[in-house]
Amino acid sequence: MATTGLSPAADADLARTAESLNMLAPRWSVWVLMTLSAGTMRYAEIKPRLPWLLDGQLSPRLGTLTEAGLVRRTEYNRRHVTYGLTDRGTQALPVLKTIAAWGDTYLDDYLVRNKATGKLEPAKPAPAQNIEGALALLTPRNALTILWILRERGTSSAQSLARVALPGANGADVYPRLRQLVDDGLVDRAGTAEDMPLYQLSASGQALAPVLRSVSAWAAGRPSAEADDHPVWGPDPAPSLSAPGTWLTHQPRTSAPPPAAPPAPAAWKGSDLFSHPIPSRPLTATPAGGQRR
Template sequence: MAPTGLSRATATDLARVTESLDMIAPRWSVWVLMTLHEQPLRYHEIKPKLAWLADGQLNPRLHKLTDAGLVERGQLSQRHVTYGLTNRGAALMPVLDTLATWAGTHLEKELVLNPQTGQREPERIPKAQDIEDALGLITPRHATPILWTLRERGPVSARDLAAAVLPGSGPTTVYQPLRQLTDDGLVERTAGQSTYQLTAAGRSLNPVHAAFADWAAGRTPARAASGQAPSARKRHGQWATHTARPAMPARPAAASAPATWKNSDLFSHGGPVRPMPTAAGGRRR
């Protein structure tokens, strides 16, 4: 249910972003997408790259991403089946890069010893893990509508926020997701403690929301880096999340992913980095 009091265009963008985030939110989905970003692979080629995933975890992710139109299963022969990104999946890669940039800037990193310099330095986190850690903060139920409403309205009381985000529900229902967003460092109480507002990290999610809104509407997310609010742009065309899946094309490697992505972005560790517990109020992994 979209928050009340938002313009129709803004509510449409919010619905698109929420749906898009739900498509990639299940754990390991981003790792699968990034594994396929260069070229289609057979199952036995994917498996060693994501060796920590059992068949019972990898198969459902491939099927879900295929159903979502981000991955396509190509069968060249009875015994030669490949999985690769669709055009739509390839177009999502720059959007994920925007989310990775936000995560790399705003998520805390543990200090680890560099054996070469003898100095303690921030741990290097694989880009895929940065993205999944960020998704863990913004995809829980009601999180994105709360963040969106606070960005549109500025400081709002919990009661008014509940009325906007959860109309028809009791005012206390907003406290749990609001408390979590506060613990994660995306929302804070104002000086008078009577209203809530976005932190600097919460406000800086705007390019991420803009990129997802553009992608879901079938637009090139060219304006994401400017931080322009999604609601300020013209809207046209059918939702990309509702369009039919195209046939898997033969894409040149240069167009399959942002130039800034390297294999080390995905596999700089033997496995995914686990979330690091932090004190309440910090942005947690």
């Protein structure tokens, strides 16, 4: 990530957090980490738990996670190789649970056709799908930077965002990402000043606070107990100048968005992220209200 106009400490924190999110973002990475949360396994034990993954998908993912320091590969001989979470991988599990809680609250349910009635009905996605959906919103280039600046400064014009997010670059580069964040429901329009539109975090954007402070602590190698002291994503939300925005795909699950962030997840216990048996295949139907990004 390029240097921003934030303070050196904030810029380093942002860069570490973005790098850690990108480490988790490649598809199926979360599924593999959650599978290994049950303990060390051989490849032949992992494969049946993720039956939809071909060897050409599972092996590279295990290799990438091993290179990232999240998975430990132990080779006893050619025919006996095991995979398990490293300490760093284990420390990521509560972070994943926090992301899953946010996704369960703010991402739309999937619509799946009922075989008996032929009608589309909401189906609760697996926690790993909620995590993947949340990461897809946070990891595009400059997305996290814009969210970070709006959290720190409350409201800002696009021009001011560009000066901080992309100093020395073409300020117009901020507009496509800002529009996408508005479409995703993480950013709201907040009136105008001097004929320029202002932007602020939406209710769902503010609710990312527990997610981003936990990722920041994990990225810095700090205990999760210290996460609440984050200087930007601490427990007190930035001031809001307008009503909360829409849900991420513009289709609310209830008549009004909740007023507060998702509750902190309960203490981690092994493979609790699998709130139900691992599906034979993740849901692929269209989410209610539109595509998950």
